[in-house]
Amino acid sequence: MATAHDTLSVVVGAGGTGGHIYPGLAVADAVRRAVPDAVISFIGTERGLETRLIPAAGYRLHTVDMIPFDPSLGSRRFLLPADLLRSGMQARRVIEEQRAQVVVGMGGYPSAPAVLGARLAGRPALVHESNAVPGRANRFATTLTPHVALAFDRSRAHLSARAGARAETVGMPLVGAVAGLDRAARAALRATARESFGVPADARLVLFNGGSLGAARLTEAAVELARRWRGAPGVHLLIKTGPAALAAVRARLAADGCDGTATAVGYLDRMDLAYAAADVVVCRAGSATVAELATVGVPAVLVPYPHAPHDHQTHNARVLSDAGAGLLLPDGETTGDRLAGLLEPLLTDPARLAAMGTAADPGTHAVAADLMARWVLRLAGWAGADRGTPAPVHGLAG
Numbered sequence: 001m002a003t004a005h006d007t008l009s010v011v012v013g014a015g016g017t018g019g020h021i022y023p024g025l026a027v028a029d030a031v032r033r034a035v036p037d038a039v040i041s042f043i044g045t046e047r048g049l050e051t052r053l054i055p056a057a058g059y060r061l062h063t064v065d066m067i068p069f070d071p072s073l074g075s076r077r078f079l080l081p082a083d084l085l086r087s088g089m090q091a092r093r094v095i096e097e098q099r100a101q102v103v104v105g106m107g108g109y110p111s112a113p114a115v116l117g118a119r120l121a122g123r124p125a126l127v128h129e130s131n132a133v134p135g136r137a138n139r140f141a142t143t144l145t146p147h148v149a150l151a152f153d154r155s156r157a158h159l160s161a162r163a164g165a166r167a168e169t170v171g172m173p174l175v176g177a178v179a180g181l182d183r184a185a186r187a188a189l190r191a192t193a194r195e196s197f198g199v200p201a202d203a204r205l206v207l208f209n210g211g212s213l214g215a216a217r218l219t220e221a222a223v224e225l226a227r228r229w230r231g232a233p234g235v236h237l238l239i240k241t242g243p244a245a246l247a248a249v250r251a252r253l254a255a256d257g258c259d260g261t262a263t264a265v266g267y268l269d270r271m272d273l274a275y276a277a278a279d280v281v282v283c284r285a286g287s288a289t290v291a292e293l294a295t296v297g298v299p300a301v302l303v304p305y306p307h308a309p310h311d312h313q314t315h316n317a318r319v320l321s322d323a324g325a326g327l328l329l330p331d332g333e334t335t336g337d338r339l340a341g342l343l344e345p346l347l348t349d350p351a352r353l354a355a356m357g358t359a360a361d362p363g364t365h366a367v368a369a370d371l372m373a374r375w376v377l378r379l380a381g382w383a384g385a386d387r388g389t390p391a392p393v394h395g396l397a398g
Helices: 018-034 050-056 069-099 113-119 136-141 152-160 161-166 176-181 183-197 216-228 243-254 271-277 287-296 309-321 336-347 350-359 365-379
Strands: 008-013 038-046 058-061 103-105 123-130 147-152 204-209 235-241 262-265 280-283 300-302 327-328
Touching: 008 069, 008 113, 018 038, 018 050, 018 287, 038 050, 038 069, 038 183, 050 058, 050 350, 058 136, 069 113, 069 309, 103 365, 113 123, 113 136, 123 136, 123 365, 147 152, 147 365, 152 161, 161 271, 176 271, 176 287, 176 365, 183 271, 204 271, 204 336, 216 235, 216 243, 216 262, 216 280, 235 271, 243 262, 271 287, 280 287, 280 336, 287 309, 287 365, 300 309, 300 336, 309 327, 327 336, 336 350
Parallel strands: 008 038, 008 103, 038 058, 103 123, 123 147, 204 235, 204 280, 235 262, 280 300, 300 327
Antiparallel strands: none
16 A cells, blocks of 8 residues: 555556547546646657647656557558557556556557556556547557446447456546536526627527537538528527638638627637537537537537547437437538528527437536546555545446
């Protein structure tokens, strides 16, 4: 058992996309809240968003040489076992240098070497699967450790029988203010949020959220919809374009006379305000977005990214659409006219909006980071690891 004089050291493997990095940061922050002097570092690669996001959050990033688990690599995929072994050895050196007691793999291809490195170093590893359908890296990682956490219970069926049987559903670790934005908090924040975006209290607000870089398909459909609804009273669009497209979209909206109907922003620093202000969200179906929507209770039109591995965004979207909390719209059908056909009946039916807002099971997403942190502390043998948060609950989050 660790004593009060020991230093807790944890290594987190996360990278590639924000869908793996942000939950990893949420877990790191939760461990730091529980043990303020904990030493936490990350393993990633030089190619993903981790090179920017992790240092910006104040954590050290160690990089390894790992190629994606991607069949599109062609003949290079035959080098994957050798690459994995080499990167696993690199991760082992990091783990030993950091004197880590526990390794956490959050998914994405940088996660696999971290978990393999833990196995080689003789350290316990905890794997978190964020999507409804596990990726190749995590399916491999779950063969190396008995400790498997799930964001959505339905991903259990896509793991091996052994891994699925021992996995625990803890929810999706959420970062920032959204983690505390349950349905009641959203309602309390609504007036302030609408004022911050300049949206009248009695208007219906449709939020277009294509992720941190935006989504060209959603942005184009939003501009078409703004043109269709131009001058219509009582409705407004908030379009997150991503920084690269912002100037062009603002110019198009101005040229079409849609300034009073739509507002384009490159990025939203306060997603809690955006969710609190919105009546409906039109978005991709990344696992974090789906978990956020379930937590805050905003109805959604979900447009899964069509090139996601194993079509996992469609499976993520069904967590909400099967519950009646969202509408599923294929990417190829996403136009302004098609969205108008879905949104106009919805925006004029307050009872249906309210029913959709309460249909999703919020599960344990809001406390998932703390659940993961407590699991980490338990694996480290840390005193007090079982205090303060509820235990993971089998089958809760979707």
